[in-house]
Amino acid sequence: MTTMATPTQSAPDADAQVYNPKSESVTAKRVKSGIFHAVALALTAVVLYPAVWMIASSFKPNAEIGGANTSLWSNNFSFDNFATAMEGIGGVSTLQFFTNSLILAIGAVVGTILSASVSAYAFARIKFPGRSIFFGMMIATLLLPFHVVIIPQYIIFNQLGLVDTYIPLLIGKFLAADAFFVFLMVQFMRNLPAELDEAARIDGAGHVRIFTSIMLPLMKPALISTSIFSFIWSWNDFLGPLLYLNTPEKYPLPLALRLFVDQTQSSDYGAMIAMSVLALLPVLIFFLVFQRYIVEGVSTQGLKG
């Protein structure tokens, strides 16, 4: 696994190499390529600026964030903000928030992988009455605004006494409620040759065998993109925890961040931004490590960020 782009595509400054001159002259090509990289690099600077600003600010003393020091650099860089951020908020340590986020995200990944793959197998590989109707409904839920279901869902979980537990946040993952992943896996399985199942069937294998020993191993790329995206979506989810969790001990990071913002209210900007950086860190690491899967997943499946 490479960490930057794809192996064949090199860093932006690689245009110094001589191109193969065919129709255009070498200089014309070089000028064109130079202009391209100048524009693209300028755009990169603009696009990445908020992230760079965030990281630089997280190391600056409060007075220098949005103060007289307009440059990203500071002579007073320190880890003080991170030390404050790690102390947590409301008597709960930031490590606890991290653990909570991690529990929720891992739960989401496990649930989604199990339920979406099984359901997708039914849609893609088994013929049964009603399949196309259900498939149409599944696609329709892709376009359904989530807000239509949150109030009754809340009422149900409230009556069951499950508010302030992780069950409302995780049950949907185990019931393939994220239709996007089911759809992604259906598309993937449909591209696998049908002869595989036919051969296995002739050898007497049932659906359970075909699913576990043929489909699952071949679906690895789809399972990986599903894992990455369901992890990140769960990690960044704000509305779900906001609705269901009341005790700070159970808060995941996004909710803890809101608490932090509410309680410090711009008095400690540095610590607030440091905590924002900490909350994004796993996502950024995921992106650097798996970026090829992530960007490919978007480009072939239309997955959203």
Added chain:
Amino acid sequence: MTQSPTLSRRSASPSAPAPRKSKRSGADARAGYTFLLPWLLGFIVLTIGPMVSSLYLSFTNYNLFDPPKWIGLDNYTTMFQDERFLQSVGVTVGYVVFGTPLKLAAALAVAMLLNSARKGQGFYRSAFYAPSLIGASVSIAIVWKAMFGDSGPVDQGLSFFGINLGGWVGNPSMTMPMFILLTVWQFGAPMVIFLAGLKQIPADLYEAASMDGAGPVRKFFNITWPMLSPVVFFNLLMETIHAFQIFSSAYIISNGEGGPAGSTLFYTLYLYLRGFSDFRMGYASAMAWLLLIVVGIITLIIFRTSKGWVHYSGDAK
């Protein structure tokens, strides 16, 4: 999980295809529903059931503690006299109407720029995509608020050019541009999809057009746009639906209040406040259904008009 014994016996003799087939399809039906069970259960319990009950609740007065009281269409009619509601509609419509086309235009322009490159495409593609992954997070909302706040980097940068707007966060007429910039900043996801679409366009089309003396503008309108239209359609549909549902950033930037002067009171934020701080769950359900209907109509319009401008060649995806 009971189908395997029946299936393993099925290879008995090739001379009796009819009963064997029905046996197999019966087993398939059972297997199909067994495998589909998680989704089916979720669909009934978490989607269809709640949808039906929220439709019912939308005709009631319900505060979570007392039993729902039927009030007919009252929720729907009072909505249109509710100033905050009308404001939330205005804010959201403005955001969708300006933010989505701008974001898609940026995505398409950058995708075309990258598609012309020979080297470094992968690097830029990843760099531009990154904001889409983190843009809706609470962390970025906090950063955005800080960057567009009083004497934040945006204010200072503009003052350098002699533009003194002050902080955008506290200025009701500047909050919308701030949110539009936040969504345009996340142009990477549709850009990656556009780029994949551009790569599917056969290069000989452009070569043939060049031979005929077509310039870049004609090439765009006669080749790129029609060939790319299914992708434009997909992006337009998904981005529009997503834009209606913006919540976390609005909540964080306005401290969950929709201020200043209601200028960030997005529809979903107002829905949340009605349902979960005022406990007017009937009213919030009516708002949710209205959103569903509006999004449904817009989807339908996009689908209907797509026949006029979306061009499918050979095998539609």
